[in-house]
Amino acid sequence: MVVGMTLETFLQQLINGLSIGSLYALIAIGYTMVYGILRLINFAHGDIFMMAAYFTYFGIAVFFLPWYVTFFITIVLTILLGVGIERFAYRPLRDAPKTSLLISAIGVSFLLENLATYLFSGKPQAFPNFPLMTNPINFGSLTVQPVSILIPIVTFFIMIGLLFLINHTKVGMAMRAVSVDYDTAKLMGIKINGVISSTFAIGSGLAAVGAILWCMKYPSVLPLMGVVIGLKCFIAAVIGGIGNVKGAVLGGLILGFSEVLMVAFFPALTGYRDAVAFIILIIILLFLPNGLLGKKQVEKV
Amino acid sequence: MENIQHRFGAYIKIHWKTIVFLGVVLITIGLLDQFVDSYIRRLLNLCAIYTIISLGMNLVNGFTGQFSLGQAGFMAVGAYTVAIFTVPIEARATIFYLAPMTPLLANIQLPFIVALLLGGLVSAGFAFLIGGPCLRLRGDYLAIATLGFSEIIRIVFTNTQTITNGALGIKSIPTITSLWWTYGIAIIIIVLMILLINSSYGRAFKSIREDEIAAEAMGVGLFKTKMTSFMIGAFFTGIGGGLFAALLGTVDPKQFYFTLTYNFLLIIVLGGLGSISGTVIASFVVTLGQEWLRFLDEPMAFGLDLPIFRPGLRMVVFSALLMVVVLFYRKGLMGTNELTWDFIGKKIKVIKSKFNRKKSASQGGDNK
Numbered sequence: 001m002v003v004g005m006t007l008e009t010f011l012q013q014l015i016n017g018l019s020i021g022s023l024y025a026l027i028a029i030g031y032t033m034v035y036g037i038l039r040l041i042n043f044a045h046g047d048i049f050m051m052a053a054y055f056t057y058f059g060i061a062v063f064f065l066p067w068y069v070t071f072f073i074t075i076v077l078t079i080l081l082g083v084g085i086e087r088f089a090y091r092p093l094r095d096a097p098k099t100s101l102l103i104s105a106i107g108v109s110f111l112l113e114n115l116a117t118y119l120f121s122g123k124p125q126a127f128p129n130f131p132l133m134t135n136p137i138n139f140g141s142l143t144v145q146p147v148s149i150l151i152p153i154v155t156f157f158i159m160i161g162l163l164f165l166i167n168h169t170k171v172g173m174a175m176r177a178v179s180v181d182y183d184t185a186k187l188m189g190i191k192i193n194g195v196i197s198s199t200f201a202i203g204s205g206l207a208a209v210g211a212i213l214w215c216m217k218y219p220s221v222l223p224l225m226g227v228v229i230g231l232k233c234f235i236a237a238v239i240g241g242i243g244n245v246k247g248a249v250l251g252g253l254i255l256g257f258s259e260v261l262m263v264a265f266f267p268a269l270t271g272y273r274d275a276v277a278f279i280i281l282i283i284i285l286l287f288l289p290n291g292l293l294g295k296k297q298v299e300k301v
Numbered sequence: 302m303e304n305i306q307h308r309f310g311a312y313i314k315i316h317w318k319t320i321v322f323l324g325v326v327l328i329t330i331g332l333l334d335q336f337v338d339s340y341i342r343r344l345l346n347l348c349a350i351y352t353i354i355s356l357g358m359n360l361v362n363g364f365t366g367q368f369s370l371g372q373a374g375f376m377a378v379g380a381y382t383v384a385i386f387t388v389p390i391e392a393r394a395t396i397f398y399l400a401p402m403t404p405l406l407a408n409i410q411l412p413f414i415v416a417l418l419l420g421g422l423v424s425a426g427f428a429f430l431i432g433g434p435c436l437r438l439r440g441d442y443l444a445i446a447t448l449g450f451s452e453i454i455r456i457v458f459t460n461t462q463t464i465t466n467g468a469l470g471i472k473s474i475p476t477i478t479s480l481w482w483t484y485g486i487a488i489i490i491i492v493l494m495i496l497l498i499n500s501s502y503g504r505a506f507k508s509i510r511e512d513e514i515a516a517e518a519m520g521v522g523l524f525k526t527k528m529t530s531f532m533i534g535a536f537f538t539g540i541g542g543g544l545f546a547a548l549l550g551t552v553d554p555k556q557f558y559f560t561l562t563y564n565f566l567l568i569i570v571l572g573g574l575g576s577i578s579g580t581v582i583a584s585f586v587v588t589l590g591q592e593w594l595r596f597l598d599e600p601m602a603f604g605l606d607l608p609i610f611r612p613g614l615r616m617v618v619f620s621a622l623l624m625v626v627v628l629f630y631r632k633g634l635m636g637t638n639e640l641t642w643d644f645i646g647k648k649i650k651v652i653k654s655k656f657n658r659k660k661s662a663s664q665g666g667d668n669k
Contacts, residue, residue, distance in 0.1 A: 041441050092628055102368055102444065102625045103570055110563050111620040118613030155604065227559075234445055271460040278449035285434040285442060 007143045012058070015266045019217065021256020022155035023276040026210035026239070027233035028248035030203030036243035037199050039098070044085055044232015045107040047112035048204050052078040052211035053127075053221045054120055057080040061128050075208040082195050082204025090259035090282065091193065127219035128274075132214065147216045154213065159249050166245065171198055179243060232277040239284050241294020250292060255280065274286065304658050318642050325489075334480045337483025342480060343548065344592055345637045349483035350544045352584040355568040356539030356577065361394060362566075363528040363574035363637075364498060366510030367436065368444040374452045375424045377557035379542030381458060382420035384471040384552045385429045386411040392473050396466060403463040413475065417543040424534040424539025427454075436527045451559045459554045470553025486544065494577050497533070503530055506530050510575070568624045571633050579635030587619075 027049055031163050034042040061069030089108045095100045133147040166172035174195045177185040187194050214229075215221060236255045240247025259276050262269060284291065313320070347420065354372060361369045390410050393402050401407070411419065431450050435443040456464045465471065477483070497503050504656060505526045508516035515521050546552045564587070571582030598615040638644055 039441075041444060088623065089628070093631075094663055096631060098441075099362070099366065099368060099574065100627055100631050101442065103566065104624065106370075106563065106566065106625055107620060107624040111624055113560070113618070114613060114616040114620045118617050122613070150383070204367070231445065231449060231452070235449075238442070238445075272456060275453045276444070278453055281446065281449065282434050285446070289437075 009264070012144070012274030013144060013146055015142075015148055017257035017260035019151040019256075020260060021253035022152040022249075023210055023214055023217070023252075024229075024233050024255050025155055026066060026158065026206050026213075027229065028246055028252045029159075030207050031052050031234045032237040032240070032242055032245060032248040033199050034173075035237065037175065037196060038090070038101075039264070040090070040105060041234060042099055042203075043102075043130040043230070044089075044108040044112060044229075045203065045207060046233070047116075047224035047238030048078060048208040048226070049211050049214075049229060050084050050223065050226030051081055051112060052204075052208040053215050053225065054116060055208075056212050056215055057125055057127055057221045057239045061125070067130075071212055073206055074212060078208035078211070079201045083199045086197060086200040091257075104301070109227075113223055113227070120223060122223055124220045124222040127215045127221055129214050129219060135217075145217070146281075147213065151213050151217070155249070156211065158209065159245065162202070162245055162275050165202075166233075169300045171195070175199060181199070220267045226273055232274075235277045235281045238291055240283060244291070244293045247291055247293035262281040302636065315472045318374060323488075330480050330484050344589065345480060346477075346483045346544075346548050348585045348588045349480075349487040350548065351565070351588050352487050352539050352581050353544070354538050354541035354586050355565045356490060356494050357534040357541065357570070358565045359574065359580045360433040360494065360497075360506070360537070361534040363569055363576070363580075364503070365527060366508060367527055367531065368441060369531065369534065370444050370449030370559070370566070371428075371451045371535070373557045373559050373561040374454040374536055375427065375457060375538035376423045376542030376545060376561070376585040377451070377454050377552075377554070378427055379420035379539030380463055380546035380557070381471075382539070382573050383413070383416045383424050383543035383546045384474050386419065386462065386653050387413055387417040388471060388473060389474055389475070392537065396469075396472055397463070399467070400505065402466075405498065406464065413477075416657035417540055417547075420543035421536040421539035424542070424636070425536040428532045428535030429528070430526050432531045436531065437524055446458045448562070451557070451562060455554045455557055458557075465554075468554060469523075470551060472551045474546055474550050474552070476513045476550040479545070483544055483548070486540065489576065490522070490540070491562070491581065493497075502526070502529065505512050507575075523611060550598075563623070564618075567619060567626075569633075569668075570623060573633035573635035574633035575637035576639060578634070579633055579638075582634060582640075591615065591619065595645070632637070666667045 023282055027045065030045050030048075031042060034040060034045070042126055053255055056070055056073040059065045059073055060067065063075070068182055074101060085108055089104050125290075130147070131149065134145050136143040136145050138144075164172075166175060174185070174190045175189065177190055178192060178195050182192070185195075233252065234254060236251035237248045238249030238251070240249070256279055258280060259273055262276055327347070332344075332457050344658060354376060356367065357375075361367050386395065386409060388410075392406060410571050429448070431446055432443075433444045458627060459468050461467070498506070505516070505521045508519065508521055509523060513523060549556075567579055568583045568587045571587065572579030572581070597618060598612060599610060599613045607609060
């Protein structure tokens with residue numbers, strides 16, 4: 001136990017956990033939506049996030065574009081990347097065995113990592129500071145970076161928007177239909193490819209937003225940054241119940257809080273920070289295999 | 302007695318080609334061991350080790366249809382076990398100079414072969430622990446859990462200073478100097494794999510790959526069978542990792558980054574998921590190919606300063622190869638076939654008949 005942890009530091013850690021948890025949530029939504037529809041762990045999602053971080057880095061630090069132009073270009077390029085990956089690496093394998101699809105996803109992830117290492121070099125690049133976002137401000141005795149407050153707010157509004165999209169629009173209804181029963185949805189005249197493409201577009205767009213916010217909070221980009229973040233966010237999606245958007249957000253927050261609080265309470269275990277997610281995964285799989293908000297899945301013959 | 306003799310004679314009669322082939326392989330290894338330099342020897346050793354590890358992976362991913370990505374982690378366990386138990390006791394004080402080795406292990410030194418087997422067993426033990434929660438559920442969680450395991454084991458080995466010497470790694474492990482160790486063990490494991498795949502266990506593995514529900518209905522215990530396959534696969538990988546440590550003479554956590562697993566994935570996909578001979582061939586192709594393509598990483602590859610040749614290009618080529626194989630040649634080199642004498646005979650016949658048809662067609666054309 002840490003001696004002398006004050007209420008302020010505890011609150012500060014909570015805000016920290018909230019902001020990193022929200023970032024996890026943004027990326028986890030991409031995993032959960034793709035899994036819900038294709039039953040595929042999109043291994044490339046973490047690397048799509050990494051590419052988005054590089055797009056932002058290039059826009060701001062190399063081409064000196066204004067931030068709003070950069071953010072717009074980043075989101076557009078990332079969406080194109082995500083949809084393109086689906087089109088060229090996953091769609092040809094629609095009728096192939098599941099294993100081939102999974103290997104293809106790993107192949108894309110491996111290719112993106114190596115391409116990034118090759119094109120942008122393996123060295124971490126420093127991301128420029130956003131004084132407006134990173135200069136700490138004081139709330140009484142609390143000092144907080146504005147970006148740490150911005151992240152949960154952005155995540156909250158995105159989740160509201162996404163839930164509206166899924167529950168109250170035609171595309172959303174089609175998505176739900178495909179995720180319940182792929183073949184029947186096809187027979188009902190739903191354009192499966194369009195639905196899947198829009199799912200990848202939404203997931204990649206959120207990964208881009210996540211990457212932009214991530215770079216403001218942790219100003220460094222490197223080719224392998226997406227791997228561990230990607231794994232953790234998939235685990236966040238499993239914790240919440242895979243296929244469920246609210247679950248992904250909940251899982252992301254739980255993961256963020258557990259990590260931050262473990263490091264705060266047991267500083268000796270700081271080296272094991274990245275292991276927390278996997279320990280939670282094992283516990284969840286043992287006791288709640290469908291996640292916190294997931295429905296029980298029955299496999300049909 | 303006569304019966305045994307008779308059976309022995311029949312065995313020779315059926316398998317004489319294989320026996321001759323094995324003899325040729327052994328003589329080749331013996332000759333190579335005498336005449337090649339240390340660079341080629343190291344490369345050939347690496348081929349054999351990659352064969353062992355890829356076979357372990359193919360058993361789980363190819364034959365049983367469970368998707369495991371923990372190869373780097375299981376390798377690390379085997380490698381560290383060999384490292385910890387075979388480093389000479391006198392050398393330990395200088396290796397563990399930051400923090401001395403824990404007294405529980407500091408005075409234990411085992412013969413290489415015992416440490417190697419122990420490494421395989423410890424690896425299988427870890428497989429048991431991970432398999433428990435994952436193999437009962439949908440298969441794809443195993444991929445994440447095993448990938449996570451190989452990351453965690455790296456983190457653990459980096460942090461346990463008194464056992465693994467942390468990030469510094471363990472140096473001066475007694476090295477193996479002949480090809481006999483690696484190739485001997487590789488041949489034993491290939492034979493074990495063939496026996497296993499053709500046994501009732503092997504048929505149970507394949508039935509799970511084809512259809513879990515049907516397999517269960519036929520009385521195959523899903524969890525137990527998957528666990529058996531997963532643990533045997535981890536055992537082979539641990540052995541491979543142990544040989545890897547003894548080949549390099551040094552281990553540190555950075556060697557076992559999870560991207561190493563993708564190497565083996567490429568091997569088994571290229572060779573064919575569910576083919577022993579395909580895995581062996583692909584291990585050699587990929588290992589030698591990666592060495593041969595090193596020029597891609599060098600800026601002055603063709604005597605010109607071409608900007609496209611710089612570090613990283615080689616791995617881009619290899620990951621692109623993995624994508625091409627998955628998308629266009631999903632069956633790999635061998636599919637689920639084996640390179641048996643019958644298979645070769647059939648292929649030769651097909652080629653011959655094609656050749657003859659062409660010949661007769663062209664002759665027919667000439668006559669008119």
